[in-house]
Amino acid sequence: MGDCCRDAQPFRLCSGLRFLGYIMILLVFAIVAVSYYAVIVVAWGPQLLHGGLLSILAFVIVLLFHLLLVLLLWSYFMVVFHDPGAVPVGWQPASKGTYSALENSVILADHIAIDTRESEFSSTEGSGRRPSIRYCSHCQNNKPPRSHHCSVCQRCVLKMDHHCVWVVNCVGARNYKFFLLFLFYTFLETVLDSLALLPHFIKFFGDARNHSGSPGNLAVTFLSFVLNVAFALSLLCFVVMHTSLVLSNTTTIEVYEKKKAVEWKYDLGKRKNFEQVFGSNKLFWFFPLFSKNDLHDVPALHGLDFPTHSDIEV
Template sequence: MGSNINLFKLCSALRVLGYFMILLFAAIVALSYYAVVLITWGPLLFHSPLRLPSFFSAFFVLLLFHILLILLTWSYIMVVLNDPGSVPHNWRHHQQQQLRSDFNLETAPPTPSPAYCSRCQNGKPPRCHHCSICQRCVLKMDHHCIWVVNCVGARNYKYFLLFLLYTFLETTLDCLALVPSFIRFFGGNKNHSLSPGGFAVIFLASILNLAFALSLLCFVVMHISLLLSNTTSVEVHEKKKGVRWMYDLGWKRNFEQVFGTKKALWLFPLFSKEDLENIPALRGIDFPTRSDVDV
């Protein structure tokens, strides 16, 4: 008996899992906030203002915690809501028209046809790949991330990298900030104010943040390597060993292809209008290549 099941459409079910991941992310943030701010460091800041060492320590930890929380939440919202970049409608037709207008039809040299997606029925610009979950081609696709219910591509890759970085820093800070509570609790300090329920919250928050910090460290290192070589996760399998990647322009220009040239905005999920206009790679259609590499 024949089957008409489309396996690519089944991939769309992963989007449902993605919405659950958003709720899980919010729950972990809330749990960490409760453990770090309300149980551990908040009381030191508001209940012991005359104990200056404790006050300033609590102020510094809480300030850094909230700064990182704002930045990671901002980056997360940006990578969730911003489109990674879609192929313009009838892109192949437009490119062919441009080629035909540059030459006389009778004397025009033969030109290779642009890549074509049989599922989207459209042309594929360089570094573009089809996402089976989103059911479309994505510009400079890196991967589909279930944590953000979105593809990571040309127009939101910076936001994704900042989200990774700030989440790693926040989870690491949470782990370090909760260590004193464990020391007081297990050290037999009779003055600790932790209830069994409060300790359970701190213990769970510590385990979750430690697990995320260790796993995110691997992703941060991997994506820094990809960023500095101007490579996506998909393209790792396309690069030829022993040949320098044709999009590798040097680490400084590779960095600017993703983060822009405005240093003041590097740490924020924002782009300047000038960078969006002057750096084609940020739009995801055209990418400069090394002049000494045959393409």
């Protein structure tokens, strides 16, 4: 969702997307509430008191449900409230001397063929002569590598992946890990809910025919099962897609750009690519947190500096 919204009508659409995001947050909590009621209150919570193997199975399901729910919500809140990273005002490349004349020409003529000039700068990327310097005509600011302008957030986002209406926020360099963990734990939760509710879903049809059981509980169980199966199948596609993107060190926006490249310069190997998003400390990989060492030693987590093939070779 890059540099769009150039006139009044799309701007209204972008504002509508932000409002839609708040509705999505309520929808997330509604789905969690329905699933909790169906799995814990109706299906497996009462089984804890029966004793025997069934009680042990119920304890395992209830424990896993709450563990995944905590990790899911923790990751979700981190995506919603954590800044993906915005381009600092007046940002300049690290080596300023080589580009001073070029930067001045862009600033003085920012209303004249900006897009043409930007494409010319980008064409030098990978040639070995100098890195590209891009300029955002909306923010009136230079853009670091891999950053893009979000028309919903109205700013340039560092290593922007996409704007997600489900979290009312952009997914970028500083919260991409949290977004991936949210996808992963939500997928596991929906799979667990689907398996836990499957016997009760099958039993639903017998109870419906015999008019036994509470109609409200039957309806909630049926609805929760269908929702969880649908979300599990949908999330599986997203988990597979983003796993592929992480292992190739590519964002959703960069997929097309990568196809045109002979060799993707940010691809440092699967292990290093993974660490560019999750850090190198294994203890923090499955939690929406970064260690102090990773924040200090992995520049890509800050979204301004990204190692490339040439850096590794040197």
